[in-house]
Amino acid sequence: MGHQESLTAYIAAFVAELYSSGITDVVVSPGSRSTPMAMVMAEHPELKVHIHVDERSAAFFALGIAKATNRPAAILCTSGTAAANYFPAIVEAHSSRVPLVVLTADRPHELREVGAPQAINQIHLYGQHVKWFAEMALPEENREIIRYARTVCARAAAIAAQAPAGPVHLNFPFREPLIPKLDEELFQLEERPKGYVKVQSGELTLENNHFQDIAEKLKGKERGIIVCGNTSDNRFAMAVTRLSEALNFPILADPLSQLRSGSHNQDNIIETYDTFLRNEDAKTFLKPEVVLRFGAMPISKALSNFLKENHGAEQFVIDGGGGWRDPAALSTEMIFCNEAIFCEQLLCFLDTNSSSGFLQDWQSLNVLTKENMSLVKDLTELSEGKLFYQLVDMLPEGATLFVGNSMPIRDLDSFFLNNDKSIKVMANRGANGIDGTVSTALGAALYSKSLYLVLGDLTFFHDLNGLIAAKLYNIDIHIILVNNNGGGIFSFLPQSEHPKNFELLFGTPLNLEFEHAVRMFNGKFTKIKDWNHLDMEMKNTIENSGIHVFEVVTNRDSNRDEHREFWRTVSQEISNFVNGAQ
Template identity: 50%
Template sequence: MGHQEVMTTYLANFIQQLVHGGIKHVVISPGSRSTPIAMLMVEHPELNVYIDIDERSAAFFALGMAKETREPVVLLCTSGTAAANYYPAVVEANISRVPLIVLTADRPHELRDVGAPQAINQIHLYGEHVKWFMEMPLPEDEEEVLNFVRQCGARAVATSAQVPAGPVHLNFPLREPLVPLLEPSPFEGLEDQHLFIDVIRGKLNISDSQVEQVVTQVEQKEKGLIICGPIDYPELNQHIVALSEKTGYPIIADPLSQLRSCGIFNPSIIDNYDSILKDQSFNQYFVPEVIIRFGAMPVSKPLTLLLKNAKNIIHYIIDGENGWRDPIKKGTTMVHSDEIAFCQKMDNQLKDRRQTKWTTMWQQLNEQTRSIVVNAMEMENALDEGKVVTELVKFLPEHSTIFVGNSMPIRDVDTFFHVNGRNIRILANRGANGIDGVVSSAIGASVNAENVYLLIGDLSFFHDFNGLLAAKMYQLNIRVILINNNGGGIFSFLPQAKEAKNFELLFGTPTNLSFEHGIAMYDGHYTKVHNWEQFRQAIADSTSSQGIQVIEVPTNRQKNVESHRKMWKKVSQEMNEYFRGEK
């Protein structure tokens, strides 16, 4: 066989194995060296192919799609710096456990390190940020090689999806000519399922005797907390609530735990802990004796400080993905078990505990704090960033998805997004916590999810502005709530805000951008609101509209800080009254 026929057979076998393994979506960044892989992927009848010109945007677009579907998505690019531009999303996928399969085309070995164009060292390009790397052999049609390439395809899908999920990288050196043979169909004759490899993945489990050790400790301690950080297993929610009812422990529910809007109303789901713990002078009342934690560390810094400063706490970290999530180094027992299985076995062995004074305290303060927060926002007439969250939730259709930007938006969601029955899913890129790629990730999520709303600040929006191209090209529906405080709002809450000299230059970083014309470039609809009535109407209009809908909410950074601190002061006063009455 000639070179093109050999190359076609080789790559068709690889692609067919990906499909056999369950791959449905491919995101391609255009380029020359990746030509044969791209052309064959487009020809495959079972693959949904998306083209995204900017590699950084493409990678985050794929990441958002994988995050929403909880399934691996394939990325493909040409050689050189194109592959380097995937790096930020690969890092995010690794830390946040999102399955990605990164395919990079490469120069053949004779064109490496000799000054050839678009040739960089792509071997282990992503270092330890991928779960597995393979330098693929040059195309051959020997059965041994075809067996190997199918094996690599199966292993790539399985490894990316196997817990903990994450990215894998396969590097394909390819020689010219790069155009494959498309007639007859390169996938004819590959229908024989016996050619391809199946992978059966199991879950980590824990024995009854191991659970008994945890039960013994829990039953001896009344002051306990179940802490749920970012975790996205919808079926887990009811088991967490059942565990709370059995132990009598309140649930500290991070907004990314999916517990705040899962259709379960339970007074033990604590959603105002961040405001409660802001004033650290009361922390002595909130220190638990035992913690059972699920998911990554919560967003809340006050909660982190409480746990970090507490001593002699029994701290179980439950991780069904065999990880080590303990940035504050306070875990006393790592439990590598499927979370649902752990909850069920705990429930089978635990005795019912009557509600304790500890649980009552958390529930009462949570209700009182929620009332203060809600009333403070209702009384706020100016455009306020916290009130954006409370007003947005009122008008979202059920089963919507909010993709939240980092820095201030995710923290405002933590403070102002309360338990509700709307079944709203909250997503964010909280692995590396960067502001890059947020627009692209949200648009990636919108490929399969209906009613996706992106809540984002002006700097993050600008940073990934060209991510809007994918929404334009594929007529995707994305509603963007753009909070524009003309700079980095989060820094106004940090210690450096007290250093007035050069604060705006280094941290405030005002850009004075007008977004309207840029949004028009992507055929988007732009609305700038000036009051709450306009905001409510804009949200309602966007819900019934198609395409890119951007609602800009101009806010004032300094006034936003004052509004938040005034509210937190009222919470502190309420707690002071509460604990004075307890004495």
Template identity: 50%
Template structure:
């Protein structure tokens, strides 16, 4: 061993030990040469669990899923060059959806940059503004000062990733050859005693004066609580619906808010707003005066359009840290505070006697009418239909299951057809950038810590991340994946371009004609093509008791799907218009 290898080992081991002490438990590693010392030392660490993923794009989303499910920071490591560039989509999603990742890229040393050396690209600020912090690490040395520096940077990286708003940090490690670290004796044997940085996080609070002011704004008003993507615990979800009842402010609950599926339904949340806000008659009847919004902007375009019309309303947005999640620019009051502190503070002081009961009851009545109409229509559908897939899947999902939802049509169908349930079901999606890349890998990453785990996505989304299926076989992961195969981009059939048939199939329909079954066989998955609704339920029952990767294909027709959806909404409109006469 050379002096360089000994010093490199000590330096990198100090960094790795510190990120573990700061809370990192998993690392996802994409194999490569320049990252050899970091990879080998991570594998050597006695408590760090490593996952190897040879496709960097899939690896990035697998780490994202791990962090999303565990709410802990996850390390992502790759070699130099375009390998690091392939992490970009997952880094973007982590940044926009507030997922803590610690991205480590290995690099050529400075003397090999910009001189035509192989596998060398400019990695300085590679991810631009998509990371919370970038650090170009010093070249390894074993002086006391540099060992403390490595340790300090490790603790700081984890701290920044976890601080609200959470997100990814990027550290770039220039490394010289030889790249083999010293593993005998193990640098983590405990012989070297190091002091560690202890990190303490506290919640943002809100003053009693501000809470009193918020209650004054709300009392006696026609108000709504709008809940977007927010991974709340069941206890907080219960408090939010209790606050809703006390204030007389109905909760418009996006499926990703967890308020449709937190295990209780004593108080009803509004889960039909996506259908209701399609009708001008409803929007005119239910003009709110106060909006309290928490979490990301909800999925529903019709809800956003409704909120935009409320130009005279007070829009109170609760956003921790420095976030300003207000794409419609409607905020009149921005409260940077932990959501739990805000809700508990209001609950402690709210005066139920000042609630507008008629407003609250009107919302409940409209919601029940819409839900009853939708359920009756779905019950009559005999052919395989995408909306009914959601309804049937919801009935089957076991208590405490998690459901990952792909983008495009599946998340919108979940918004429309997944109604409030008394089961605890955690519903998640990559709604930061709303991309279809990496969805399989994200679901598989979640499956490491979240069981039972289900995923629902379309065929194009499935195709986009087929490489991600390898992780299920490599690491013996358990996931039931339902693929709705309408042979193309079904969401475009709902958009204006579908009314111009010239070039539509070529540019937007994009049929792939891929065989889901052959893809499943390639990765040793258990596959089944659903024939009818009874078969769908039987297949879900079998998958629930089968370990490993289960892929269930449901073939639908894009054009029939549009007709069915619009028929559901037409029926709801007729019932609601009659009610409002």
């Protein structure tokens, strides 16, 4: 059997198994060493091959696909720094539990660490930031090696998807010549032609007596709260809502919990806690004795502080990925159990708690805070807070809202209120970087009905190159660019009180006219004049295709002042209410 035949058989078996394992999308960056894999992938009748020249953007693009589909996406690149460019997205995938199958081509063993071109040490290249690394065997065509290639593939896809989901890395050494032999029978496999091994992946659950114990502990508890952070499990919203009803506990719903939008019962869902938990009277008034926490840590610092101050409360942290998401060491019970299963199973052992004033107190402060939103929504100038308040109305039914990090995600938390629309909210909240946002959103847009990305100017700049995917693949995306010419979040941090080098180190104005870049990528660019203009543009462009950027220019200083004025006023109202109520 010749080199070319072995190379082809090995790779074709691997690629066929990739598709059998549920991977439909591969993002390929051009290169020489990866040639055989890329050429075979392009021949596959079902696999969608997306080409992306910049590997950093490519990996984030795949991350977006995986986030939107809840299935692993694969990425392929050549050897050398190409593979190093994947690192930021891999770190994010690992932190945010998104499944990725990372395939890197490599020089064979005899060309490593001997100064061969484009050869770097790719063994364990991503260190602790992948769930599994395998250095693949050199291509051979014999049954054992073909079986090996197929099982490693199925295994890699399964490990990536298994909770906690994350990236896996397979490094493929290939010898020259690199051209495979492409014919019609490429994917016709001798053994088990429809897939070598189907991996059945279980979910963590507790035994009944554990649920009984927990039910016992919750029995009769009045001052309980449920905190829900970022989750991607569709079953969870219904399950946790029912649990909340049975316990009569309010749900503090992070915008990424997917609980603020949708048709489930939202009576117990509290969404303005980030505002009212800045008030000391409220915090005293609402002191919990028990906390059930699901999903990632919530975005709100006010909420984190509140939980930290209540370290005496019993805190149950439920994690279906068996992680340890508890930065302030507050959990009294760390429960490794799938979140939806936990809610459903616990319900079997719970009597309904009697309705309590505690839930009503939370609801009252939530209503009061919302009433004071008029301060934000009546602003006539373009403003960041109001933008996020308006989004609910402006977004079409069924939209996906992708939100950039730093200020936008915080404003979303503060101002994006409960609604019965079907709106999915996404963000890169694993490591909270501003990198790769455009590409992640574009990857998600491939599998979303209509995608709206809201992000700041530094975040937009950081991944401007990512727009190339929209140009090359005609992806539809609406981008609301909140341009405050620099890093708005720093105006809220203590360094803003030290003006000397503030603009140099933190404000970092770039003074860019993004219209130029948007045009280069064939996008439409609209500078928003006022709220009517934005409203009209949003309405008129719902059906538009391609890239459409709406630039909302704001001012960092007045933005900070508006936020502070809002918080101050609400805080006053809250204090009046709480002191009157007590």
